[in-house]
Amino acid sequence: xxxxxxxxxxxxxxxxxxxxxxxxxxxxxxxxxxxxxxxxxxxxxxxxxxxxxxxxxxxxxxxxxxxxxxxxxxxxxxxxxxxxxxxxxxxxxxxxxxxxxxxxxxxxxxxxxxxxxxxxxxxxxxxxxxxxxxxxxxxxxxxxxxxxxxxxxxxxxxxxxxxxxxxxxxxxxxxxxxxxxxxxxxxxxxxxxxxxxxxxxxxxxxxxxxxxxxxxxxxxxxxxxxxxxxxxxxxxxxxxxxxxxxxxxxxxxxxxxxxxxxxxxxxxxxxxxxxxxxxxxxxxxxxxxxxxxxxxxxxxxxxxxxxxxxxxxxxxxxxxxxxxxxxxxxxxxxxxxxxxxxxxxxxxxxxxxxxxxx
Amino acid sequence: xxxxxxxxxxxxxxxxxxxxxxxxxxxxxxxxxxxxxxxxxxxxxxxxxxxxxxxxxxxxxxxxxxxxxxxxxxxxxxxxxxxxxxxxxxxxxxxxxxxxxxxxxxxxxxxxxxxxxxxxxxxxxxxxxxxxxxxxxxxxxxxxxxxxxxxxxxxxxxxxxxxxxxxxxxxxxxxxxxxxxxxxxxxxxxxxxxxxxxxxxxxxxxxxxxxxxxxxxxxxxxxxxxxxxxxxxxxxxxxxxxxxxxxxxxxxxxxxxxxxxxxxxxxxxxxxxxxxxxxxxxxxxxxxxxxxxxxxxxxxxxxxxxxxxxxxxxxxxxxxxxxxxxxxxxxxxxxxxxxxxxxxxxxxxxxxxxxxxxxxxxxxxxxxxxxxxxxxxxxxxxxxxxxxxxxxxxxxxxxxxxxxxxxxxxxxxxxxxxxxxxxxxxxxxxxxxxxxxxxxxxxxxxxxxxxxxxxxxxxxxxxxxxxxxxxxxxxxxxxxxxxxxxxxxxxxxxxxxxxxxxxxxxxxxxxxxxxxxxxxxxxxxxxxxxxxxxxxxxxxxxxxxxxxxxxxxxxxxxxxxxxxxxxxxxxxxxxxxxxxxxxxxxxxxxxxxxxxxxxxxxxx
Numbered sequence: 001x002x003x004x005x006x007x008x009x010x011x012x013x014x015x016x017x018x019x020x021x022x023x024x025x026x027x028x029x030x031x032x033x034x035x036x037x038x039x040x041x042x043x044x045x046x047x048x049x050x051x052x053x054x055x056x057x058x059x060x061x062x063x064x065x066x067x068x069x070x071x072x073x074x075x076x077x078x079x080x081x082x083x084x085x086x087x088x089x090x091x092x093x094x095x096x097x098x099x100x101x102x103x104x105x106x107x108x109x110x111x112x113x114x115x116x117x118x119x120x121x122x123x124x125x126x127x128x129x130x131x132x133x134x135x136x137x138x139x140x141x142x143x144x145x146x147x148x149x150x151x152x153x154x155x156x157x158x159x160x161x162x163x164x165x166x167x168x169x170x171x172x173x174x175x176x177x178x179x180x181x182x183x184x185x186x187x188x189x190x191x192x193x194x195x196x197x198x199x200x201x202x203x204x205x206x207x208x209x210x211x212x213x214x215x216x217x218x219x220x221x222x223x224x225x226x227x228x229x230x231x232x233x234x235x236x237x238x239x240x241x242x243x244x245x246x247x248x249x250x251x252x253x254x255x256x257x258x259x260x261x262x263x264x265x266x267x268x269x270x271x272x273x274x275x276x277x278x279x280x281x282x283x284x285x286x287x288x289x290x291x292x293x294x295x296x297x298x299x300x301x302x303x304x305x306x307x308x309x310x311x312x313x314x315x316x317x318x319x320x321x322x323x324x325x326x327x328x329x330x331x332x333x334x335x336x337x338x339x340x341x342x343x344x345x346x347x348x349x350x351x352x353x354x355x356x357x358x
Numbered sequence: 359x360x361x362x363x364x365x366x367x368x369x370x371x372x373x374x375x376x377x378x379x380x381x382x383x384x385x386x387x388x389x390x391x392x393x394x395x396x397x398x399x400x401x402x403x404x405x406x407x408x409x410x411x412x413x414x415x416x417x418x419x420x421x422x423x424x425x426x427x428x429x430x431x432x433x434x435x436x437x438x439x440x441x442x443x444x445x446x447x448x449x450x451x452x453x454x455x456x457x458x459x460x461x462x463x464x465x466x467x468x469x470x471x472x473x474x475x476x477x478x479x480x481x482x483x484x485x486x487x488x489x490x491x492x493x494x495x496x497x498x499x500x501x502x503x504x505x506x507x508x509x510x511x512x513x514x515x516x517x518x519x520x521x522x523x524x525x526x527x528x529x530x531x532x533x534x535x536x537x538x539x540x541x542x543x544x545x546x547x548x549x550x551x552x553x554x555x556x557x558x559x560x561x562x563x564x565x566x567x568x569x570x571x572x573x574x575x576x577x578x579x580x581x582x583x584x585x586x587x588x589x590x591x592x593x594x595x596x597x598x599x600x601x602x603x604x605x606x607x608x609x610x611x612x613x614x615x616x617x618x619x620x621x622x623x624x625x626x627x628x629x630x631x632x633x634x635x636x637x638x639x640x641x642x643x644x645x646x647x648x649x650x651x652x653x654x655x656x657x658x659x660x661x662x663x664x665x666x667x668x669x670x671x672x673x674x675x676x677x678x679x680x681x682x683x684x685x686x687x688x689x690x691x692x693x694x695x696x697x698x699x700x701x702x703x704x705x706x707x708x709x710x711x712x713x714x715x716x717x718x719x720x721x722x723x724x725x726x727x728x729x730x731x732x733x734x735x736x737x738x739x740x741x742x743x744x745x746x747x748x749x750x751x752x753x754x755x756x757x758x759x760x761x762x763x764x765x766x767x768x769x770x771x772x773x774x775x776x777x778x779x780x781x782x783x784x785x786x787x788x789x790x791x792x793x794x795x796x797x798x799x800x801x802x803x804x805x806x807x808x809x810x811x812x813x814x815x816x817x818x819x820x821x822x823x824x825x826x827x828x829x830x831x832x833x834x835x836x837x838x839x840x841x842x843x844x845x846x847x848x849x850x851x852x853x854x855x856x857x858x859x860x861x862x863x864x865x866x867x868x869x870x871x872x873x874x875x876x877x878x879x880x881x882x883x884x885x886x887x888x889x890x891x892x893x894x895x896x897x898x899x900x901x902x903x904x905x906x907x908x909x910x911x912x913x914x915x916x917x918x919x920x921x922x923x924x925x926x927x928x929x930x931x932x933x934x935x936x937x938x939x940x941x942x943x944x945x946x947x948x949x950x951x952x953x954x955x956x957x958x959x960x961x962x
Contacts, residue, residue, distance in 0.1 A: 005916050020915065056916050181912035214908040235912045250917045264917045271919060299926060300919055328884060349909040350884060353930040356923070 003052040003249045004075055006037070007260030008060040009278060012088070015123045016202040017113075017152060019188035021262055021277055022058040029278060034067050036282055037260050041074040044257065049076055052246035053083040053104075059111075061087025065099045078104045082146070082245040086111060090127035092135040097142035107146040107244075108139050109179075115169040116162040119155045122203040123191075129169055136173050146242055147175040153216040154183030156191065156203030163216045167223045176242035179235050180220045182213050214346050221342075234303045234345055251304050253296060298355035303348070307332075307339025321354040359432050361547075361613040365540045366571065368436040368451055370476055371461035372469035372828060376491040380461060380523035380532075381419075381437060387529050388421040388433070390601055418454075418556075418569050418615045420599040425537045433536060434599075434615040436556070436571075438475075443704030445832065446651050449478050450556040450631045453647055454571035454615060457485040457540030459532065460513070464490045464498035464520075467799060468510050469828035470769040476511055485540050488518035489532060494525055502797055510795045543573075543613030551575030551583070551636040553610075554645050558628040560680040564595070566622035570610065570634060573645060577610045577618060582637040586644040587629055591637045592620035626682035651683050653701025654762065654833065655708055655728050655812050656745040658689055658855065659715070660697030662722035662935055662946065667696045673719035674698060677711060684711055689746065693855040693939045694724055694949075699746055702728075705812055724937065726855050727952035728812045733760040733836055748854040750843040753894055760836040762808040765790070768819070770827035772798040777822035785810035786861060805834060809859065844869050844898075846876070847890040851940045858952050869899040875951040880944055882906040887942055 009022035010030050025033075053075055055063075063071075068085075072078070084107040085100060100108070114120050115129040132149075139147060151166055170178055185192045194204040208216070221231055229237040233251060236244065249256050255268045261281035264273045275281040298318065301308045315322070322338065325331040330344035330351050340348055371377035421433040438451040452458065458479045462468055479486055488507050490500045500520055507515040519535060521528030553570040561567050570577065577583075581594045598606040599616035610616040622628050630651070633644035661670045674686050684707065689699040702708040708728055715721050731745040735757045744750055766787075770778055782789070782804050791803035811831065819827050842865050846856035856876075860868050869891030876889050882903055891899040909929075911922055936943040 007916060054916075182908065182910060184912060211904075211907045217908075234910060250919070256917055258916060262916070262918075264919070266917065266919070273918070273920065296919065296923075299922060330884075346908045346910055347884065347906055349911060349926060349929055350906070353926045353933070356926055356930055 002048050002050055002254065003054065003246045003256040004050040005246075005256055005258040005263055005265075006041075006053070006055045006060070006071060006075075007058070007258065007263040007274075008037075008055060008063060009058040009261055010062065011057065011059045012062060012091075013124055014190075015113075015125060016191040017123055017155065017183055017189050019184055019186055019192060020058075025278060029282075032282055033261070033278055034071075038070060038074060040259050041071065044259070046076050048255075050257075051077065051081045052249065053077075053080050054246040055085040055105075057086045059088045060085050061092065061096075061108075065096070068099070069103050072103045072105075080104060080106075082107055084109055084148075084244070084246060088125070088127070089132045089135050090125070092138060094138045094141065097138050097144060101142045101144060106144065107148070108144050109148040109150065109177075110136075110175075111150045113150060113152045114155055114158070114162075115166040116158075118157045119162060122156050123152075132169070133173060136175070146177060147173075148177035148179060148244070149173070149175045150179045150181065151220070152181050152183055153220065154185075154208055154213040156205075156207040158208050158216065160212075160216070160219070163219060164223070167220060170224065170229070171227055176239050177244060178224055178229050178237045180217060180224075180237065181235050182217055183207070217346065230305075232305050234340075234348060248304075251301055253300060295355050295357045299352035302338070302340060302352065302355075305339060307337045309337050317357075318355055325351050325354070359611070359614065361542050361545065363429060364432045364434070364543055364613045365457065365536050366434045366436065366455045366543055366613070366615055367457040367459060367536055367540050368438050368455045368479075369459045369461055370438075370472060370479060370486075371491075372463070372466070372472045375461050375463040375466065375469075375472070376523045377437075377461055380459070380489070380491065380521070380529075381435060383523050383526060383529045384421060384433075384435060384533065385419065385602065387526075387533065388423045390419065390421050417602070418600060418617070419602045420605075420615070421601075423533055423537070426534060427537075431537055432614070433533070436615065441471075441704075441706050443702075443707045445474070445478070446649065446703075447557065447630055448475060449482070449647065450554065452479050452482045452484060453645070454554055454556045455479075455482075455484055456543055457487065457536065459487050459489050459536075460507070460511075461489045461491050462503055462507060464493045464500050464503055465495060467503050467506050467797065468769065468795070470767045470801075470830040471828055473511060473769070473801075474767065474830035474832075476513070486513060487532070487535050487539055488513060488515045489521050489528070490518050491521050491523055493520045494522040494527065506796050506799075510801070545573050545612035547574075547576055547612040549574040549612075550639045550641040551577060551581075551634065552641045552643075552645055553577055553634040555628055555630055555632045555634065557630060558625045558682075560625055561619070564619045566619065566625050566628050568618050568620075568622070568628050568634075569615070570618060571615050572610050572612050574612050574641065575636060576612070577616075577634070578608065583620060584635045584637040584640055585628065586633040586635055587648060588627065590627060592622055594618055594620045624679050624682070626678070629682060651703065653683070653685050653703060654730065654808065655702045655704055656731060657700060657702070657708055657728040658691065658694070658697050658726035658746070659686075659700050659712070660691065660694040660724045660726070660855075662724055662937070664695045666721055669719070670698065670715070670721055670723075673715050673721060674700070676719075677714060681711070683707065691726075691748070691855050693853045693944075694726075694937060697724075701745070705816065722935070722946075724855075724946050724949050726949055727858055729859060730762050730807075730809045730812060732841070732859065734758070735760075747843060747857045747859050750859060753842065758838050759841045761839045761841060763834050763837045764806055764808050764811065764831040765834040766804050766806050766811070766829060766831040768802045768804070768827055768829050769795070770800055770802070770823050772800055774823040774826060775800060778802070778819065778827060781815075781818050781822050782806070785815060805837075806831075807837070807839065807861075808833070842893050844872070845892045846872065847888070847892060848876075848880070848944065849887045849940055849942050850890075852892075853939050853944070855949055856952060865893055866898050869893075872952060873899040873901050876948055877901045877903055879948040879951055880942070883942055885941070 014023040083105050085105050086109045088111050112132050185195050187193050191202045194201045224237045228239050231237050232243050258265045261278050262276045275284045297308050332341045369377050417437040419435045423431045423433050436451050438448045490503050493500050504515045507513050519528050519531045552574040553572045555568050557569040558566050577597050584591045596606050597610050597618045631648040683703050685701040686698040731743050734742050736755050737757050787804040787806045793801045795801050840862040841859050842862050844858050844860050845852050873889045873891050886905045887903040889901050890897050936945045
């Protein structure tokens, strides 16, 4: 069974670490976008009943009640096994939470990033740990059954003690799911640009270096495991049974259909993607992407801690690379299953790149 | 044409003092080009020449000028290269002239390069017409510059033309001065042919095109000619002149300047400075001054992709068709694989060749640090010449090492003296002269090892003087020096392409610097990598690159698998562009780190 992804790239502000094509756009454009999005969803020939729905952003939590209702109504298959909405803490009300439940949402992913005031301010966000706690209470009261909290390791000003403070809040708030992302430094975000240029804006001068970020990640892996939140994918941790069903589809190469700007689809055979920017999306249709490569499993599915079970051909084709990484201790193999070792996780790009056959 | 009405002249100027603009004005004023054509056609025709604002190849343009005396004159403007690397070519171009315009910027004054070329012109007995340019600029001080020309060069500048090439002021005066002051060429049209080759280049349609100045006799289409230096004979296919478009003519007679083609296959056959003789009636004596040009600066050129080795060889062969001054021979490096040891006239020449290879032939190159040719006497009294640091013999078998020395002239302003003197000392310079040349300007004459110049001298001089220093130099022999080979070991393995020859006194310090630079340039690997600098068996510097801790993509945004793939492909591609030495991937920049050693100011 397949999943549905809805892209809503609108935010109240652009965070300093954000390297996505999302952000703040004129009101009128948002209106036109919603109309185009609805049209795209309605025009879709549903040959299957979606099992999961994921509203990603941007900040879809900011969608007006009627708009959210209209979008979800256009998607068949309710009640879905899992229907997630991404939201930014700081503006979630009880009414809103109840409306989400009423529309079929049963999982909320909160872009908390940090519970430490100094770190939060530097990202440009305005919430506090207490606000997050209050809003999680509201979500629980509205019968949201599954909550995810996003954390970023590598924010400027972050030190070991402050990172542990954020992890303490995870213990207190008891979410079913946690995502730990390591800050991506590239030209696409303001903070990334500043870091690359060696500047000091957005607290760049106080950003922890790669070694410390790696250490923070390892601290998180250990601490979250102690809370019963097991790492099931490089950046994702969940209590058993509460893994994100939708995201698992990506890693297990199961089909999904994406709607909206820069949304991606995979029908099990072909990968397609929509125009990347809102402007392009408003002017254009879908673009056709590449066929999946036979090596995709080796950099997508291998992200899962359960690993992959290569077939005879794959063992043979990648013999040299597999052997090299087994020897280096970056991969582990047992009973025909190949998985990343703890050390391998942190340098997984080095492993994955080797498996690219192109 | 009657020699009485021919004038051959060139323009001597420092970069940015307005040579090209003045040349354009002269072309325009004599009707050689319309103002519109000017926009498209300037004398510097290579992209590289335009971008860098320098002349690499010589040109000779014929201007027809009706002077105030009512006579029609043939003015041949011979535009010369303006860089110290090409001083031999400059001297040959000047030999083809009877006069030169000395163009000096009315606010900047005389520079080292101008000085050197003016002396060259005086050496060839050229009539020199001082031109003070840019007099319409607010900072212009023509009187001070006039005085400077007299004191520094020792030239009577009372009749100097005040000019603004940009606005056209003085251009007419310049043309009249050329007619009246530059003597007409001597020579005898009836005598056996003697023509000077002052430049040549390869044209894919017509073969080698030679620029000549005829001193005696006549050059005609169909004539059988002989080259003095190698005795080769050719039949002249075309003769002509540039106006500035190539214009064929019947003959070039004594005193005239023009081009010829004779189905010559490579420029190395038509050497600059050589004399063209008539094969049937050869003159007894060649024209004076011919020299085989020898490369002074050497570097290894390697393809990044080892399978492009053949491509690189073809490209080098093609370039050599057009540039006989550079040499190459196959070379093998443990670290870099198969490549070529190339010899150049100087650093600019190296850069030009390197850029042309990358641009015109699309080959990614690794260039090893440029060096010079050492003369080594072994303990068995054998004298060998070594231009590749890796071939430097074992210290125990060396009796003495001699290195090439240059005599350098630096002209700068007083306020930058401190930094420049420090730089010259750091570069092992020996002061020969220190002169004030008026207007708070100083002229320094130093003996320096050439090796110190090829590292990063230009850049350092520029930054020490904020661009207000000019440099000129020429080779001044060899000197015994205590030099050692500094080896670099990466993860315990010597990387031959990283070794350098340094003075014993600086070896420790430079080794430390080189290692610390390399540490920043070599990316972290999957394991800890030791970097060491060593002289013989003695380690003089060591640093470690700690193992890579983290390289992971965290997000999987909305099922965007292609973004992940692209990122991984980019990483893989980046690695492919590095050179793997043992187990370590070394980026191209690391091989150039050697260049920056000794530059303590930069730090990062």
